[in-house]
Amino acid sequence: xxxxxxVLSVITTNKSKIDGGAPIFLCETKEEMDNVAANLxxxxxxxxxxxxxxxxxxxxx
Amino acid sequence: xxxxxxxxxxxxxxGTIARFVMLKTDYRQYPTYLHGKVIHIALGFIAAGLxxxxxxxxMEKEFTAVTFLTIAxxxxxxxxxxxxxxxxELDSFELVPRGKTYIEGIAVAFEGRNYLVIFTSLISTLxxxxxxxxxxxxxxxxxxxxxxxxxxxxxxxxxxxxEQSDIHFDGAGLYVDTIYIMNIGLPARQKExxxxxxxxxxTPKNADVRxxxxxxxxxxAILHDVSVSMGVFRDSGTPALVPLIKRxxxxxxxGVFILPQDPxxxxxKRVIGAVPVLENAIRMPSxxxxxxxxxxxx
Numbered sequence: 001x002x003x004x005x006x007v008l009s010v011i012t013t014n015k016s017k018i019d020g021g022a023p024i025f026l027c028e029t030k031e032e033m034d035n036v037a038a039n040l041x042x043x044x045x046x047x048x049x050x051x052x053x054x055x056x057x058x059x060x061x
Numbered sequence: 062x063x064x065x066x067x068x069x070x071x072x073x074x075x076g077t078i079a080r081f082v083m084l085k086t087d088y089r090q091y092p093t094y095l096h097g098k099v100i101h102i103a104l105g106f107i108a109a110g111l112x113x114x115x116x117x118x119x120m121e122k123e124f125t126a127v128t129f130l131t132i133a134x135x136x137x138x139x140x141x142x143x144x145x146x147x148x149x150e151l152d153s154f155e156l157v158p159r160g161k162t163y164i165e166g167i168a169v170a171f172e173g174r175n176y177l178v179i180f181t182s183l184i185s186t187l188x189x190x191x192x193x194x195x196x197x198x199x200x201x202x203x204x205x206x207x208x209x210x211x212x213x214x215x216x217x218x219x220x221x222x223x224e225q226s227d228i229h230f231d232g233a234g235l236y237v238d239t240i241y242i243m244n245i246g247l248p249a250r251q252k253e254x255x256x257x258x259x260x261x262x263x264t265p266k267n268a269d270v271r272x273x274x275x276x277x278x279x280x281x282a283i284l285h286d287v288s289v290s291m292g293v294f295r296d297s298g299t300p301a302l303v304p305l306i307k308r309x310x311x312x313x314x315x316g317v318f319i320l321p322q323d324p325x326x327x328x329x330k331r332v333i334g335a336v337p338v339l340e341n342a343i344r345m346p347s348x349x350x351x352x353x354x355x356x357x358x359x
Contacts, residue, residue: 034249037246045300047300
């Protein structure tokens with residue numbers, strides 16, 4: 001089976017919301033989160049999607 | 062030199078010219094200068110030769126010679142494979158890919174055009190042998206007209222209405238009019254998209270068209286053609302900047318989101334209107350017998 005989409009990493013400011021699975025990046029502020037997500041997007045060649053204000057995921061399409 | 066030399070020569074020449082007429086390089090830039098063209102003119106020449114030789118062969122009661130045409134058929138199927146393979150290989154390096162349906166359409170056109178060449182040569186040689194050169198010339202002109210007819214399929218503007226529409230974000234969701242396109246997380250990306258993006262709503266003119274423009278290949282073809290003609294604000298490493306088309310499930314409209322480098326709305330509309338309707342995407346649910354029985358009044 002071919003997996004076409006995958007969550008490459010998770011970026012969040014709220015540690016209690018997440019656990020395990022993909023690499024997780026914890027950030028202090030929203031700005032830091034935007035910054036980390038922008039970098040990861042370019043590095044991983046995935047798109048950062050916002051699930052909520054405090055949770056981004058990088059998804060490879 | 063014998064009585065068949067001139068008819069065959071005539072057939073080969075008009076056939077090759079026919080292939081040349083059908084081989085025009087437009088915005089798609091395919092086939093490219095110059096080698097791609099040489100390949101197809103050479104194949105057109107072979108097709109023309111086969112078409113013109115078939116008639117004298119039958120007149121000489123060499124009926125087995127017709128089996129040559131079957132070799133031609135397999136030869137040109139090979140052309141289709143070749144085109145498909147080349148284009149598929151190249152497609153992975155396009156910023157906005159053509160998509161398989163578009164590629165298949167191009168490949169089929171290449172195969173079909175060789176048969177049109179055979180047909181032209183066959184008819185013109187036949188007319189030359191049965192009547193004379195003048196009848197053959199008239200027949201050739203008629204063939205060219207038929208070819209022109211075959212060449213030009215319909216374009217999107219014949220089957221849909223195209224309207225510009227605003228793009229906006231609702232939270233992280235990008236919308237064209239009321240159609241959801243995708244989720245963009247980063248505020249920086251959102252700004253870029255609002256700055257460079259353009260939205261269009263394509264409304265089908267009838268129920269048949271609804272299915273046609275829902276086809277993913279047809280949608281990809283729209284995106285590819287727009288990106289070729291209008292440029293695209295995108296690079297490798299910025300996967301978030303991707304032109305997309307999504308469908309409104311309620312009424313079959315599609316929302317086109319593009320990132321052109323040229324912000325000319327009218328031109329974008331013209332480009333979308335000029336996108337060919339892919340043969341493989343056309344559906345005719347209204348022709349279905351089962352449907353007709355249900356509603357005889359229609």
